[in-house]
Amino acid sequence: MRLRTYFSPAYAPASVPTLARLAVAANELTRLNLVELREPKSVDADMLAGLHDEAYLSAFMKGEEPLASSQGIAWSPELRDATLAMLGGQLEAARHALRHGIAMNLARGFHHAVPSRGSGFCPVNGLALIALRMPQHRIFVVDCDEHGGNGTEEFAARLPNLYTASIFGTRFGCLDGERSWAFEVRVPRDGFAAYRAALHHVQDLLCKYRPDLILYQAGADCHVGDPKSRVGLTTRRLVERDLFVLRAARRLDIPVVVVAAGGYQKASAIATLNVATARCALRVRANDRATRERD
């Protein structure tokens, strides 16, 4: 079995280094024959209507400054097109997961983008987009990036079908809010038991709210080798994190979209962590199939 994964060369323009590294992960996942890659159709402006403020969306589509670069990366047509392709991948991954249980988008979730503008290298919030375009489904973001999902938190207060729980080392403005929960854990300071306790708390929330779809932000930037990491998870602990979230989803029978999310080490190191996440997803699915066959 291979993992259905959405990726397009448009996600990774050479002119945007933070995105260019996604291509390295795509190549590695393909070389190891772990994924079945699908190139998504980019979203158009109509699909984004009502997500962010109209003035911001219009500026981002046309490159009108200063709003167009409010996410902190200089706007370019390549950045816009990468964003629209990744958002298309989010929607297609969500549709696939709802039908078949799991999919990955080898993209950023863009969890810092707030309703009025982009922020923190995130132009358009691709997690909130799913909640907006799928109002019939309850969407629960399990955000395990190094940075708190402040943008998604603001969207959760606006979209009644969007829930978000962030476990982070860097708060980034993320506080508890409406349908939003925030857990700051720094393993070197608090110990891994505190991280595990936060995961259990999130699992309790999933049990309580029983969403129709989980969006799992499997951030690689909480890895101990990442220059931005305060969470400080070793590779083994990252695997434990991934397995915990993916197994919780399987036990509760909730489909999952795995989003690669952040990573700031060398591209090859991030690719190794993304590969580990994909292997966890395949392992949980394989166990699931074995259990079904045994029963």
Ligand SMILES: [Zn+2]
């Ligand atoms: Zn991050």
